[in-house]
Amino acid sequence: MSYWSTTPPRRAHILVIDDNIEELQLLLGALRGAGHRISLAFDALQGYRRVTALQPDLVLLDVRMGTTDGFTTCRLLKADSATARIPVIFLTSSSAVDERITGLREGAVDYILKPFDPAEVLARVAVHLALASSSTHAQQCMAQAESVLENARADNADRVIAQATERLVLSDLANVPALPELAARVGTHEKRLTRAFREQTGRTVYEFVREMRLAEAQRLLSSSALNMEEVAHAVGFSGAANFSTAFRERFGLTPSSYRNARAARPMPAQSA
Known part of the structure; x- marks a missing residue:
């Protein structure tokens, strides 16, 4: 019409x-x-x-x-x-x-x-x-547009919160603050941080911290001479036993077995 x-x-x-x-x-x-x-x-x-x-x-x-x-x-x-x-x-x-x-x-x-x-x-x-x-x-139409814009603003704010949290966690894996303090340090509260982080990354803050700690542990086991206790503390685990259990659950073998397997791999051939 x-x-x-x-x-x-x-x-x-x-x-x-x-x-x-x-x-x-x-x-x-x-x-x-x-x-x-x-x-x-x-x-x-x-x-x-x-x-x-x-x-x-x-x-x-x-x-x-x-x-x-x-x-x-x-x-x-x-x-x-x-x-x-x-x-x-x-x-x-x-x-x-x-x-x-x-x-x-x-x-x-x-x-x-x-x-x-x-x-x-x-x-x-x-x-x-x-x-x-x-x-x-x-x-x-204006109300719908305002709603879309408001959602976009909220989504952008949540993305900033999630990214800031990731950077803060990665800056010191050995000393990640508890969730309430972590939320305060990225300018929000615990409930919003939990929701925003899950929506933006598909996992909880705890899951992200654990995954990053174990990934860093892999790197240290492959490229450093630190012993198991030292690797555990370097990435934020309370002790070698807890670290070993978490590592085996994630990768299917103990930290020692992982290090030995990496050490046994042949070095790539050098070009003439």
Whole structure:
């Protein structure tokens, strides 16, 4: 449907607020004939209460209705977040410019003078329903875009937290802080660090620390003369026994067997 189409996107619910409904029978018949559902209110405050309860798609509102005028109703509707989006069209017999300006300043989208041609009212109603529908769709799109942007920001913040944690862990594998202190040192709290790290890396902080310690242990066993106790302490294990158990669980052989296997491998042939 074109943005400027005057065909309402769906059957609309219109609330008519007027203290002299009898003179509107022709208009009401035309609105119903166009497929709209009509609700009625007979004074300004009753109209406000019915709008808040029924949440119509559009309001046709008389200006002069006894002690409380239509301006008051419009003002209340626009001040209420639950009804502020609903377009209000004033119907009035007054042609005074200052009155029309007042109505528009209170938030009405249009002003139609009595007596009016029902066809003109139908056309204006259709235009404002289409505009309201487009505005609602635009607001939904904006809300979705803001949600995507907010998620992207959150994801980026989580990525920074995870990367900072990795760097902090790798900077001193022998002295990795406990999780609460680790979280504080990367600018967050324990719960968020746990969630962010898992979502960004697919593993827990504990799993990452253990994997990095064992990888560094492999390197030391292959390239240094440190004994098992020294390797264990260098990578943050409390003792050789704990280190040996963890190493065997991860790689299927003890640290000593791994070192011996590496030492037994033939050296690559040197080029002539």
